[in-house]
Amino acid sequence: MIEQPDLQQLRLLIGVSQHLSLGAAARELGMAQPNASRALTDLERRLGLTLVRRSPAGSQLTTEGAVVVQWAREVIDAVDHLTFGVDALRSELRSELDVGASMTVAEYLMPRWLAEFRRRRPQVRVDLRVQNSYDVMAQLRDDRVALGFIESPSVARGLRSAVVGRDRLVVVVAPGHPWARRRRPLLAAELAATPLIVREPGSGTRTTLERLLTGHEMAPPALELGSNAAVRISVVAGIAPAVLSVLAVEAAIDSGELRSVPVADVRLDRQLRAVWSPQRPPVDNSLELLQIARVAHRAATNRSG
The missing domain is CATH 3.40.190.290 (D-Maltodextrin-Binding Protein; domain 2)
Incomplete structure (x- = not known):
């Protein structure tokens, strides 16, 4: 069974799909680029898939990477929904x-x-x-x-x-x-x-x-x-x-x-x-x-x- 990716890694992969640049995705998340590179490499290791092809011209998702991005969006949306809902409940408790x-x-x-x-x-x-x-x-x-x-x-x-x-x-x-x-x-x-x-x-x-x-x-x-x-x-x-x-x-x-x-x-x-x-x-x-x-x-x- 594969190791589960963490949410920051999934957000980083989504950022790469949007910007076609690992550096831009890292800046959006407030990560140093070397840390972002290590995080992406670790994500590929956990999933056993090559997700991104990097070149001097930028970063391009592989076919497998594009599919994983779609699933990653669903996971992040669900987590955001959970977070917003819990925050609303906590606000109600403090309201x-x-x-x-x-x-x-x-x-x-x-x-x-x-x-x-x-x-x-x-x-x-x-x-x-x-x-x-x-x-x-x-x-x-x-x-x-x-x-x-x-x-x-x-x-x-x-x-x-x-x-x-x-x-x-x-x-x-x-x-x-x-x-x-x-x-x-x-x-x-x-x-x-x-x-x-x-x-x-x-x-x-x-x-x-x-x-x-x-x-x-x-x-x-x-x-x-x-x-x-x-x-x-x-x-x-x-x-x-x-x-x-x-x-x-x-x-x-x-x-x-x-x-x-x-x-x-x-x-x-x-x-x-x-x-x-x-x-x-x-x-x-x-x-x-x-x-x-x-x-x-x-x-x-x-x-x-």
Whole structure:
């Protein structure tokens, strides 16, 4: 049985077939020409065949050499395929996942989702970018994140989405506010006519509220703030009412810091969505996180039911 050639020898033979020069093939592989000559001689010895005829004019493959080159190409292609595949697997083990999330999702839902994701894939580093819903969608369009989670009632043109859960907005006031003592629910028209503490433009919470109160003229905001926490603190201070996710105010309502006020003629519900670019659909890590979000919502719904 013949001795097996090594891969460098096969690459050298392929180089000779391409350049018709042992020297050029050696330079391409970073080999000194004397070492290349010895390697080619050793390959011919191992195979028991004359593969190359050398002359002052260059190097010419023999008939046997031309056949061996074809087989050598198949071997090198297979090895390259193996190498690239293993490198891809190793890259996946070291990979990062860039995620964008609106503030409500990031503050109250994402920590549990990421804890489960880390349990499943501890080798993946997650870069979470917390912004409002509009900015999350802008980052997706610019290919700066692989997956986003938003609260806004609509998705920007050109993006794809899937519902991962539902959320409920609530009207909240300080305990000393007149609405805290009213016996009848608010009407949508009353809510719209009242200056509220609101989030900044582009926030999913603000966009949802404006969409739900379409048809009613809305009063100018009493205050415009950039986070749920800032809005909640300002309501506790008695500045004005606000409409926030129940996720952001549930603890404050339970403690008595805030009072919730029912609204009679509009349902303050909304969907939470995962969004992505069609050029970069959820696969592997991002698909894993999307599935975790869906399962977590189903589990939460079953517990509350």
